[in-house]
Amino acid sequence: MSGLFEMLNKIHKKPGMYIGRASATELFMFIVGYRTAREELGFEPTEKEMEFYGDFQPWLQKRYEVSTSGSWARIIEFYTNNEERAFYRFYELLDEFLQRDSHSEGERVKEKEKVGNVKTG
Numbered sequence: 001m002s003g004l005f006e007m008l009n010k011i012h013k014k015p016g017m018y019i020g021r022a023s024a025t026e027l028f029m030f031i032v033g034y035r036t037a038r039e040e041l042g043f044e045p046t047e048k049e050m051e052f053y054g055d056f057q058p059w060l061q062k063r064y065e066v067s068t069s070g071s072w073a074r075i076i077e078f079y080t081n082n083e084e085r086a087f088y089r090f091y092e093l094l095d096e097f098l099q100r101d102s103h104s105e106g107e108r109v110k111e112k113e114k115v116g117n118v119k120t121g
Helices: 004-013 015-019 024-040 047-064 072-080 083-116
Strands: none
Touching: 004 015, 004 024, 004 047, 004 083, 015 024, 024 072, 024 083, 047 072, 047 083, 072 083
């Protein structure tokens, strides 16, 4: 069985085949159903999947400086004014979200290197 990110890649390439049309709302509902089905079947989500499930919404709210009980799909749709544009914007935002850790990790390594190069007495 494919993991979440493999499924998202397949959907990105052929949204009509998996969710009917390119729509952020349809994608959101697919992800909710996908997660539920995997839980019912006893598949444990990966650490990266759990991070997406728990952190993507708060990250997006912080990025857009909004506080809402609406889904991440609704937030994206609000700022794109179009379900199809919101679908494709989701993938741009997902890439940004997933890459934020690699940037943070690189910055931590640089900070460690600076501390390691400080000469003491």
